[in-house]
Amino acid sequence: MMCTPALRSAFVVLGLLVSPGCAHQAATADAPASSSSGGEIATLERRIASAKANLSGGVSRGAASASAPAAAPSAAGAAPFTRCDGVCQAASEICTCHRRICTLADELKDGRSADSCRRSQRDCEDAGKSCAACGG
Amino acid sequence: MTSAARHGSGCLRRAWLFCGLLLLPMANGGCQRAASGLLGGSTAENTEAVLVALSEARAWQRRADLLLLDGDLPGAIHSVEEVLLIPFPASAPEAEDVRLDAHLRLARLYLRLGGEEGEKKALAVVEKGRKVATRESFFSAHLESVAADVYRARGERVTDPKEKEDAKRRELEAHERHIDIDKRLLRTLLNLPPASNKGESR
Structure with a gap:
């Protein structure tokens, strides 16, 4: 148990670090390289300090809360997965x-695979109807 | 290489420096033991242990993302393998999904290694994943999709007509298994009783 706060801190900080930070910047490498590396590291260090303070219930809780919505990795745009989403995902995969x-x-040209093609077509049509009936 | 690309690459390296420092406590095993120590406690402690384990899985997967951006496929494979070592509370239903997801990604990464060896390793991971699955889910369905991808790669790699045909048949069968799982999931989602096996066998 001795290490738990450190572990929690490491995870939260790591989440904050990798979610909105350098990886995104690297992925959009065509964007102009406007910020210096020193500035970027300072930003990351501020995020880390803020997250640590939040974890320990320290003095900067208010400041950390203010930055939390932008940084919280788990809250980023995950809409709830509904039953119909599942139905339509299954239908899409089947098709x-x-x-x-x-x-x-077509390539194998035998009866067994031709049967499989026909069966899967029926499955695709049925699944598509289920998705449509679900509002998909 | 453009200056923007160089900047991106340098940025990744800096991210690695940070990640390395932050992952160090996990790597030395001390914190893993601490997390394991949470596993037998109260409900609140178990919830905390699940959240910690999920966060760790997310961190390893993200690490793999970053390594792939840097072209480090073996490093990414190692990162995803670490997900399979995370201790979850025994009763956590999330554990199976996380592990299956890791198996899926691991198999796909092995396939990217290319050649017969990569295909064999990918299929071995798929087989392990099938054993991990205690219930049907989109994750277990996707294992069959990865199996199909492996056989497709094999079909494109081999030159012997018989081996090519065999790979195609196996790929087709994997797709059939995928459809079968999805059909059962669909019936569950629609609250329909399980279909009778008559006329459904492939």
Whole structure:
């Protein structure tokens, strides 16, 4: 248990560090490189200090809360996954498999794979209807 | 290399410096033991242990993302393997999903290694994933999708017509298994009784 606060701190800080930080910048490498590396590190250090203070219930709780919405990694745009999302995801996957099965059946040219293609087409149609009925 | 790309690469290296420092306590095992120590406690402690484990999984997966951006495939594989070592409370249903997700990604990364060896390793991970799954989910369905990808890669790699045909058949069967799982998930989501097996076998 001795290490738990440090562990928690490391995770929160790591989450804050990697979510909005350098990785995003690297991924959009075509953007102008306007900020110096020193400035970027200072920003990260401020985030780390803020997160640590928040974890320990320290004096800068208010300041940390103010920065939390922008930094909280788990809150980033995750809409709830509804039952219909699941139904339509299954339908989409079934139809993707169906298309590939029928491509393979065309290449294999035998009765078994032709049957598989027909069955998967039926499955795709049924699943599509379920998705549509669900409002998808 | 453009200056922007160089800047991105330098930035990644700096991120690594930070990540390395932050992951050090995990790597030395001390904190892992501490997290394990939480596993047998109260509900609140178990919830905390699950959150800690989920955060650790997220950190390792993110580490793999960053390594891939730097082109370090073996490093990314190592990071995802670490997810499989995270101790979750025994009763946490999240554990299976996290582990299956890690198996999926690991298999895909092995496949990216290329060649017969990569395919074998990917299939071995898929097989391990199947054993981890105690219930059907999109994760278990996606394992079959990865299996199909492996056989597709094999079909494109081999030159012998018989081996090519065999790979195609196996790929087709993997797609069929994927559809079967999705159909059952769909029925569960729609609150329908399980379909009778008559006429459903492939």
